[in-house]
Amino acid sequence: MAIEVSVLENFGREADLRKKWLKMWKNLGARILKLPKWMQDIVLEDINTAIKNRIATMEMIQNANRKH
16 A cells, blocks of 8 residues: 555656646747747757756766765
8 A cells, every 4th residue: 555655646746747847838938939940949959958967967966865
């Protein structure tokens, strides 16, 4: 039973996170689409780079914490 509860809690957390992502992208997307195409490309590349770097940093922190 504990496993079922854990799975449901994780599912709920993931569903909530997906809602937040969709809301954020809806708001950002509306603003990005108002820009000229060349600016949209720059912004999307910046977002991609920023997210990749943030995830890499968080993974390094997480891995360092596991070693202690």
